[in-house]
Amino acid sequence: MKKSVLFGALAATTMLAGAAAAQGTTTLDTVKARGELNCGVNTGLVGFAAPDANGNWQGFDVALCKAVAAAVLGDASKVVYVPTTSADRFETLTSGKIDLLVRNSTWTFSRDNDLKMDFVGVNYYDGQGFMVRKDLGVSSAKELNGATICIQTGTTTELNLADYFKANNMTYTAVTIETNAEGEQQYIAGACDAYTTDASGLAATRAAFADPENHIILPEIISKEPLGPAVRHGDNQWGDIVRWTLNALIAAEEYGITSANIDELAASSQNPEVKRLLGSSDDLGAMMGLDKEWAKRAIKASGNYGEIFEATIGSATPIGLARGLNAQWTQGGLLYTPPFR
Amino acid sequence: MAAVSDEPKASFRLSMLIYDTRYRSFTIQFVVLCLVMAGAGWLIDNLLRNLSALGRGVDFGFLTSRSGYDISQTLVEYTNDSTHARAWLIGLLNTLLVAFLGCVAATILGIFAGVLRLSKNWLVARIMTVYVEVFRNVPLLLWILMIYAIFTDVLPAPNAFRGENPEATMSLFGTAAFTNRYTAVPWVSFTNSAGWLDLGVVWISLDLTLIVGAIVGGFLTNRFLIKRAATIQEATGKRPATWWQSILALFGPIIVVFLALGADFEVPELKGFNFVGGLQVSNSLVALWLALTLYTASYIAEIVRAGINAINKGQSEAAFALGLRPGRTMNLVILPQALRVIIPPLISQYLNLTKNSSLAIAVGYLDVRGTLGGITLNQTGRGLEAMLLLMLTYLAISLTISAGMNIYNRSVKLKER
Structure with a gap:
């Protein structure tokens, strides 16, 4: 153990030396020269990022990786997916092993500032919830006094849980687990009464159960968890590329651009907003070091935000999440992208 | 000249x-x-x-800030308002607890297995061989996970103890419950407890201090009594009867302390989601302890066997010639000499066990690796600092164990005059 830590420290030394040496070149140049985008994703959370039966990564987070790769490299398949645990994800990003982290990570003040990362946007507005077995007869999180709760270590949920129980004058016993799969196993075996994580994660976990109908997600959402992609602090150009790729996917839904009609719209749309976004009129891409059709390729990769949502985690999928806060601002949601001009 | x-x-x-x-x-x-x-x-x-x-200078300031997370097993006072430094201490104590329990159990089991492996009884010797080979040749992490998985999947959830016709019943005359989360056993509680002594960093339980004091005092008194009896025997040739004095000295003080503190047995009861009252030993601790013990004991067994084999056959033959029975030969002649060979590698096994206890994270037992090197590291993002402190912690524990064992080694090693 000690040995491996020592070697780890040595490796970190050399890695940091490498990162510092690479500071002269931008992430964009590095990615282009490599020809591949290293994208940090979850080790396996159905709907968000998980390999399918053929070993191809699929999911809501994966779609953003693909969109960025399409925008930057022109090919949505040029992505190397690096599975990261909740414990090592930020080190993986700051050390330069990945260019982009899309791993249901909550945007918080200290992560943004102290850990020297930049969250460039929010791709899913989430909140922490609880899942319990139906036959437990619990209908509110306020009834969980004295319960044993499974929780993934190294996440903001750990702190929220402590705060929530303290605020409500309740006690609990935490069963700390390392990965979502382990939590699932403990929860199913009854080693904990409740499982807590982001509500979207709970829905995804429940979808993979043999008997999803016997489990309920309690109505209380005890925290704000804006999940978003993060990049290293200091390379604003790369941050802008990821931010505006995400914005392009959201704007595409707002303007009604889908993967089906995108070619037609690019050729014939008279809407100046659409023309600017798809590069039919202005060359917005050049302002951040990309070509004219970056957004068109990004949207084509897996469709607009709404299409991605419905295909991976939407109500038609086993995960069955409603749009809720993640609807367009015109539909009463929080998705609101700044104008493309 | x-x-x-x-x-x-x-x-x-x-x-x-x-x-x-x-x-x-x-x-x-x-x-x-x-x-x-x-x-x-x-x-x-x-x-x-x-x-x-990168804007990430080395800074240990996080140690004094509020930790914000809870730890399920705390040997001394801790809440989520405590500092990260205190969480480190809690983790350290948890590490020391499992390491101590593991070392004691592994030594006992290892000596038994090592001696029995040399038994002339074919079946006993073979069973021990199988035990040693099976545990020595499978990675420790797998044993930990497997024992934990068995606990989780086989034992009933606390919920199963509920209702008129529960699926599971409490063991040991209805006083203990083995669940898939923890084992709840009766435990003493004190009605007029002496309270806590605040030493700034650590709070010391006065109850525990009194009990330990009574036990140690009893032992010392008993030793004095036996020594005095020996002196009288030397002088007069007659040994005074000391058995009743010994019993009084050994058990008297502890009974007095318990009565004074108003000791009472508290039996765990199912209330709400979980058992309340008594002592709850979490399965993660038991699984980790069992796995560490079984794994390390298999190595210790081999060390003991090697130590015994290293003693000249003439020693046991001489002992047999004097009419000593095999058991006494082993205890009085062979083992004391074998200890000289056994102790140095035994120290390494203790160190290994202590360091291996950092695998606790696999079963969610929050040892120092889990608190300082796990949650604190993740929440503050201070990876380098936390790892440095963690390495220093393990180094300090290991050096302390080494130093202690070396002193013992010096006392048993061959004294050349």
């Missing part, structure tokens, strides 16, 4: 550092030391520079 013993005038010249064999080795060692230090310094400097270039 003075001219012969006259040494040349000791005029030291710088060139002697290279050409004089008396000084050359010092010079070489000094230069190599400087190079090694410079190399290490360069690596550290490189790391620090690059970290500050």
Whole structure:
């Protein structure tokens, strides 16, 4: 153990030396020269990022990786997916092993500032919830006094849980687990009464159960968890590329651009907003070091935000999440992208 | 004749550092030391520079800030308002607890298995061989996970104890419950507890201090009584009866302490989601402890076997010739000599067990790796600092164990006069 830590420290030394040496070149140049985008994703959370039966990564987070790769490299398949645990994800990003982290990570003040990362946007507005077995007869999180709760270590949920129980004058016993799969196993075996994580994660976990109908997600959402992609602090150009790729996917839904009609719209749309976004009129891409059709390729990769949502985690999928806060601002949601001009 | 013993005038010249064999080795060692230090310094400097270039200088300030997370097993007072430094202490105590329990159990089991493996009874010897080979040749992590998985999947959830016709019933005359989360057993509670003594960093339970004091005092008194009886026997040839004094000295004080504190047995009861009252030993602790014990004991068994085999056969033959039974031969003749061979490798096994206890994270047992190197590291993002402190912690624990065992080793090793 000690040995491996020592070697780890040595490796970190050399890695940091490498990162510092690479500071002269931008992430964009590095990615282009490599020809591949290293994208940090979850080790396996159905709907968000998980390999399918053929070993191809699929999911809501994966779609953003693909969109960025399409925008930057022109090919949505040029992505190397690096599975990261909740414990090592930020080190993986700051050390330069990945260019982009899309791993249901909550945007918080200290992560943004102290850990020297930049969250460039929010791709899913989430909140922490609880899942319990139906036959437990619990209908509110306020009834969980004295319960044993499974929780993934190294996440903001750990702190929220402590705060929530303290605020409500309740006690609990935490069963700390390392990965979502382990939590699932403990929860199913009854080693904990409740499982807590982001509500979207709970829905995804429940979808993979043999008997999803016997489990309920309690109505209380005890925290704000804006999940978003993060990049290293200091390379604003790369941050802008990821931010505006995400914005392009959201704007595409707002303007009604889908993967089906995108070619037609690019050729014939008279809407100046659409023309600017798809590069039919202005060359917005050049302002951040990309070509004219970056957004068109990004949207084509897996469709607009709404299409991605419905295909991976939407109500038609086993995960069955409603749009809720993640609807367009015109539909009463929080998705609101700044104008493309 | 003075001219012969006259040494040349000791005029030291710088060139002697290279050409004089008396000084050359010092010079070489000094230069190599400087190079090694410079190399290490360069690596550290490189790391620090690059970290500050990334805006992440080394800063231990996080230790004094509020931790904000809960730990399920705390040996001393801790809440989520405590500092990260205190969480470190809690983790350290949890590490020491499982390491201590593991070392004690592994030593006992290891000696038994090692001795029995040499048994003339074919079946017993083979069973021990199978045990040693099975545990020694499978990675420890797998044993930990498997034992934990067995606990989780086989034992009933607390919920199963509920209702008129529960699926599971409490064991040991309805006083203990084995669940898939923890084992709840009766435990003493004190009605007029002596409270806690606040020492700033640690709170010391006065109840525990009194109990430990009573036990130690009893032992010391008993030893004095036996010594006095021996002196009287030497002087008069008659040994006074000490058995009732011994019993009084050993058990008297502890009974008095318990009565004074108003000791009461508290039986765990199912209330709400979980059992309340009594003592709850979490399955993660038991699984970790069992796995560490079984795994390390298999190594200790081999060390013991080697130690016994190292003793000349003539020793046991001589003991048999004197009419000593096999059991006494082992205890009085073989094992004391074998200890000299056994102890040095045994120290390594203790160190291994302590370091291996960092696998606790696999079953969610929050040892020092889980608190400082796990949650604190994740929440503050101070990876380098936390890992440095963690390494220092394990180094300090290991050196302490080593030092203690070396003192013991010195007391049993062959004294050449």
